[in-house]
Amino acid sequence: MSNYFSNIFEAVSTLFTGLGITWRHMLNIRKDNVTLQYPEERWPRPERDIGFNIDDYNVIRSRLQVDIDDCIGCMKCERACPVQCIKIVTTKSGAKGEDLPDINHTGVTSNGTKKALIVSRFDIDMTECCYCNLCTYPCPEECIYMTGGPNSHKHPIDYEFSQYDRNDLIYKFAKEIDDEKLSKYFPQKEEAKA
């Protein structure tokens, strides 16, 4: 009989202990919270220490980035890509090396090369990219590169490029160009059609 009452006493007292624990955790949620609201909040990145200067470390593999103003549309990167994740469409520019402001086209690259082609499409599908870095070597203007590492002065490192929509992982680097405005520069094309 005394066992019966001591059981009840133990049950009641331990139940209140449990309630107290959850109550304290509920009140201290601001302090104890372990959830990271991921895309908006991130853990701080640890300092890189790979044993040598990261500027010399040429094979960092993060995300491909293109400085489209420097691109001459030579398609060497597209041919180099082993998985065909780069899609480039170019059209011949009537005026070599001239700025065409109404389609946001700059005529001369930062290296001084005069552009002969207008790049109207430059898509990189990062869902297909295998991060082999092979496209960056043939580029004569060094305008396609992996972000961060030795290129961090051009673009900060971006290794977590999560998106809410899968289509947003196809990075479109070319400037949007109206077909009408583009055709203005190629009278010879319209003649061929006619």
Added chain:
Amino acid sequence: MTVDQLINWLPFGTDWPVITFLTAVIICALPVFLFIAVYALVAIYGEVKISSFMADKVGPMGQGVGFHAGKWGLLQPVADALKLILKEDIIPAAADKKLFIMAPFVVFIGAFISFAALPFGQNTIIADMNIGIFYILAVGSLSVIGIILAGWSSNNKWSLYGGMRSAAQIVSYEIPAGLSIISIIMLTETLSMQGINEFQQGTIWGILPNWIIFNNPFSFIAFFIFFISGVAECNRTPFDIPEAESELVAGAFTEYSGMRYAFFFLSEYAEMFVVSGVSATAFLGGWNSPISGFFDSPGWGVFWFMGKTLSLVFVMIWFRWTFPRLRVDQLMSICWKVFLPFSLLNIFGVGIWSLLVG
């Protein structure tokens, strides 16, 4: 405003008594239904948030770009409700179709018609019956029929197990709950909910509110027995062996989806409100202010009743995220070996107390 007053007030009362009655009932039932729906959304949000806070998480949050779930995840219950409404309504091929369709509504009716006798305030009660508390206890156990129907008609062994367990549990816990209510009815000498509330007006020794929980030590114990039995009747954790996700998939609700599952959900939350409301009325003074004469008007009565009831709903949520589930035999032994002797003792004690003291 009670349904009787409404019937007298309606202009065409004497000519078409049936239409008058139906009109009055619908006028009373619609706000209650809307109240249950809104309250269920609030309770689901509270449950999600409180459970997350107790587990050191933040629960649904809607920060950053895009629509997400609104600020602090406030739209999460709306999204849940929309999802349940839009989901496909699946009826298993081997199910007993009529019973399967009927079951969620029977469960919901059990919780819904209990609201008729809940005293929300001095004048805010749908029907102030002279057998109010007995009526609530009676119709509250209707839901067991629905759960057994659901378990049987699903033609699934998990469902049937869940239904049978639920029946055993609800029928067992009716007894300590009913005996605890008997011990307070011995004090109030009325079964009417408003009568019980009026009994609790005033103070004890000028300090404590004259609530039944403070009336004598036996009714203090009776409150806990009634409330815990109520939690068990709602099939809430730690007494959720009818659902028991880890043992029975989802018990009686295994085969249900979409709108029908939503009705089970809604009736669970409605039942929580009814049990908390009856506990608040019978033991915690109902619409009486905690300090006598402090905001003690009919309007504030609704506030006090809702405050007490929602606090008890919070306690139920608190229980759910603290205690582990009981085993079937533990559940039954608590009911029959602990609650039943204590509630019988309470009846005896309250009787002696009201002879000697009251």
